[in-house]
Amino acid sequence: MKQGVIFDLDGVLISTDEMHYKAWKSIADELNIPFGIKENNLLRGVSRMASLDIILGLGNISLPDEEKEALAERKNRRYVELLQTLTPSSVSNEVRDTLKELNDRGIKTAVGSSSKNAKLILKLTDLEKYFDAVSDGTNITHSKPDPEVFLKGAEFLGLSPGQCAVTEDACAGIDAANAGGFFSIGIGDAAGYEMSDASISSIRELLDII
Numbered sequence: 001m002k003q004g005v006i007f008d009l010d011g012v013l014i015s016t017d018e019m020h021y022k023a024w025k026s027i028a029d030e031l032n033i034p035f036g037i038k039e040n041n042l043l044r045g046v047s048r049m050a051s052l053d054i055i056l057g058l059g060n061i062s063l064p065d066e067e068k069e070a071l072a073e074r075k076n077r078r079y080v081e082l083l084q085t086l087t088p089s090s091v092s093n094e095v096r097d098t099l100k101e102l103n104d105r106g107i108k109t110a111v112g113s114s115s116k117n118a119k120l121i122l123k124l125t126d127l128e129k130y131f132d133a134v135s136d137g138t139n140i141t142h143s144k145p146d147p148e149v150f151l152k153g154a155e156f157l158g159l160s161p162g163q164c165a166v167t168e169d170a171c172a173g174i175d176a177a178n179a180g181g182f183f184s185i186g187i188g189d190a191a192g193y194e195m196s197d198a199s200i201s202s203i204r205e206l207l208d209i210i
């Protein structure tokens with residue numbers, strides 16, 4: 001029985017992964033780099049700059065750092081514009097009920113996201129109240145598959161990795177959870193990823209396996 005659950009945010013609790021896709025696609029289109037759903041899946045859980053490096057790599061393009069910074073900033077402006085459409089009703093009842101059930105059971109909860117926009121998303125969707133801690137892109141130096149974001153999340157909860165499960169839609173996130181010694185649960189794109197300790201097709205299923 002786990003004492004804590006750490007949730008990835010984008011693509012697990014909320015479909016912001018589609019907004020990341022739209023924002024990156026507009027940048028890729030400008031650069032004439034073919035970019036579809038398959039390529040977008042490579043960016044799940046990966047930091048903003050590392051995502052840009054992957055996209056530029058797909059187009060065999062290399063750019064000076066200042067241009068890369070400008071592109072990453074432009075992508076983020078578009079993404080943050082899209083985020084403004086989020087409201088509490090952007091979160092499914094199933095996600096809310098699952099988080100509430102964990103709170104009621106006394107299981108500690110944290111967000112473990114590579115995003116620097118995580119706190120903004122939690123605020124816009126009124127999800128903050130369900131979490132004991134938030135570990136995100138603002139408190140890490142290494143992005144998934146490095147375990148840092150989850151290790152910090154466990155530390156913020158006052159728990160050891162062995163006491164926590166991690167729920168992730170990114171293969172890079174499952175690798176990060178495994179590297180940190182967490183029980184890894186794949187959902188969405190990571191459901192069925194052979195490195196996951198468990199796979200679920202719907203978030204409420206985690207209540208039966210932790």
Ligand code: BG6
Pocket residue numbers: 009010020043044045046047048051076113114115116117118137170
């Ligand atoms: C992760 C997403 O949660 O956050 C990635 O899965 C994204 O796609 C990363 O690149 C960084 O997000 P942000 O909001 O800091 O650009």
Ligand code: MG
Pocket residue numbers: 008009010011012044045168169170
């Ligand atoms: Mg994700």
